[in-house]
Amino acid sequence: MLNPELIRRDFPILQQKVNGKPLIYFDNAATSQKPRQVIDALAHYYTSMNANVHRGVHFLAEKATEAFEETRQAVAQMINAPAKEQIIFTRGTTESINLVAASYGRNFIGEGDEIIISTMEHHSNIVPWQMLCLEKKAVLKVLPINDAGELLMEEYRQMLSTRTKLVAVMHVSNALGTVNPVSEIIRLAHEQGAKVLIDGAQAVPHYLVDVQALDVDFYAFSAHKMYGPTGMGILYGKRDLLEAMPPYMGGGEMIKEVRFNGTTYNDIPYKFEAGTPNIADVVAMKAAIDYMQGIGQQAIAQHEQNLLQYAVDSISSVPGIRLVGTAKQKASVLSFLIEGVHPMDVGMLLDAKGIAVRTGNHCAMPLMERLGIPGTVRASFAVYNTEAEIDTFAKELRRAADILL
């Protein structure tokens, strides 16, 4: 059992008061807070090893390059990628998905080909495919969900055909917490010869992900939702796919040789990392991985599941409460509504008590439309959250309902 009270000491930001109350941070699905270890790693990078990576021969350049590549190795190990070259650094999940759409999509998807996404996708896993389909005259198909917020797998089987070229779905829903059966999704897609991209932004912070066991073609996620710095993301891809894909941006680092009559490109991963990368945040990301692994990813997952169950029980008697997203398998995301009350009003009253939750459509407007609601209030839990915080949250939520109803 992990001790969240001890863990909290690692997070300086959690020590503050908001509106005169101790901060209760339940907006972890948007971004998690950063432990001192990550903040120190960032400061340490700038105070002791800042230099541009790769081409330098001097001491600092070597040191920075080494640290930069160590993170790549650590990421590869964390998700069990076969080789570190298959880890591409991006600005975030959004850029990772856009990279695949722009490079793989533009070159391997054509007129009449089909791309399957799902109703519950984040806008960042909808819009890049809409743009691609518009450009290539490809067809975007949307896998529906049931009222609990689960994918309709029978419909999925029906939708798949040899025309399906790509399936792009989220591993865990940011709005509902649903854990999707990605293994099955990938297996069925492969039977039809389709490739699969999984948006893992909400999965990697909570679960051990094994890209080889999943046999996934592309897997995208962000550092900032897993206790790491903002502005740093990852794209994992299968080697043959990454090697066949053309670069996504041109510039320094991504080339082997540049001549005015033709340029040859660098090998993976550098082919996709044009320009000076986000070195400091990449280096600090290693500290975030170490931090999670130090506690144990299984232990974190267990703690968060306990919190979710505790929270569901705690708020179930709040007047007018309605949980949104009641999938059998859920990550630590608690989305809900109080009937007849606008989500923003709830969020505002909780904020007055120092409690940070998210309100709105959670970048998933089509999902909200499907559920027939304008948005939800979302509390999402992380390793440093406690049952005592949930007690306060439930008490203040009840109070907010009294005021608003």
Place this chain on the structure above:
Amino acid sequence: MTIRQIQDEIIDEFALFDNKEDKYSYIIELGKKLPPYPEDCKTDDFQIKGCQSKVWIKPEQKNDCIIFYGDSDSVFVKGIVSLLLRVLSGQPAQEIATADLYFLDRIGLKQMLSMNRANGLASMIKQIKLYGIAYTSNSN
């Protein structure tokens, strides 16, 4: 009462509250008491653009003055609408168009709102003033 007098009255009322939450609760109470808004006027024409919650404001000309009706799906926003209407509804069109709504700052409303909501409030005020301008030129 003039626009200024009503604003000063509201400022006095809010002076009784020393914390954010009490102000919220009061605004929410005002929202609950806002007179009903005609359902058939919840149309695009009367909806204020740029608000995260849905807001409708409908003008009605009466001599040189404008009567406003308003509603929102957020009871807090309804409370804000209620304050704006208390100050501006029934006032001469020209004065609505040029009103200095200093009470919003003085009661600390701007500090109470998130950036999104503050933008929504600005959109409401802009629309009300546009009605003021439109009806001023009508009556001229």
